[in-house]
Amino acid sequence: MQLKTCVRVVCFCFAVLAAFTESAALAAPAPLAVVREGTDQALKILRETQSSTGLPLRQRKDEILTIVNRYFNFDEMARRALGRPWKDQSPDKQKEFVRLFRDLLFNTYVDRVQSYTGTNEKIVYDNERIEGDYALVKTRIRGFKDTDVQVDYRLRQEKGEWKVYDVIVEGVSFIDNYRGQFNSILANESFDSLLRRLSEKVAAQKNP
Secondary structure (H helix, E strand, O other): OOHHHHHHHHHHHHHHHHHHHHHHHOOOOOHHHHHHHHHHHHHHHHHHHOOOOOOOHHHHHHHHHHHHHHHEOHHHHHHHHHOHHHHHOOHHHHHHHHHHHHHHHHHHHHHHHHHHOOOOOEEEEEEEEEEOOEEEEEEEEEEEOOEEEEEEEEEEEEOOEEEEEEEEEOOEEHHHHHHHHHHHHHOOOOHHHHHHHHHHHHHHHHOO
16 A cells, blocks of 8 residues: 555544544433433422412423423333333324323422422432443432432433433332332223323323
């Protein structure tokens, strides 16, 4: 190989390496950063609603839902929460279940976080553990009634983005908790009955 050709090849290799390094630098945030960013944005709104001049939470839930939709994979959460019966449902019923489960989980999550972060509590982001396309981010809400509340997030990477697919509060997994409830209902009732129950529950949350 001539010297000029060799130099061109080397330069090309360095250019490719530089482009790869730049792409990596611009890659999606790590799991802990995803949780921190989403939580901070949601908490900012929650705390604004608690000020004397802030709008009520009910009027700002759509803003929080937009944030949560960005960082949570509700399709994954719904499939895992329903478990084996998921594959037996039509696409339309799966879609309806995801929608209702998202609303139910969102309302539960917001109410839970709001109850834990009403005054001077502080969110502590302890660490992250990544295993392939899965990750666990451990956080604490410090100062809630003179104690710490452990809140962990399970995430999955899909198409280069990390999204939450489970929340574990004080050792209790949202997905595991709901799967138990859904299994109990489906042991005696139809899937349509489960959808009706979810719809009624979501409606009750919107009009307490």
